[in-house]
Amino acid sequence: MRSRFSAFARGDIDYLLASWAPETRPARFASDPQTQWHTLTVVSAQANDARGEVHFLAVSRQDGQWHCLEERSRFRQEGGHWFYIDGDPVLTTLSPGRNSPCPCGSGAKFKRCCGG
């Protein structure tokens, strides 16, 4: 899961496709170079035999707009590797206040960081 997030952040399409279950893997997949991924928060993760589910929040920035992607992803384990099956992504736009923590995850106030 985290490795897929880093692959998204790096734009590593080969890795993303390789860790995608064949039955749901898209024939073609392009990452958006305009989107910068910042933080990943795993809300919960559970694995049961060869099935896994990860509920996560991922914060990204595109053209100065902050978004939070929330998804419950389903995974399957095969040959010691986890494969992404599918999920139910919900994208919301964030409007950070000047004094709220910066969504980039720096720990600084928004106005002293990306919002400055």
Ligand SMILES: [Zn+2]
């Ligand atoms: Zn920031």
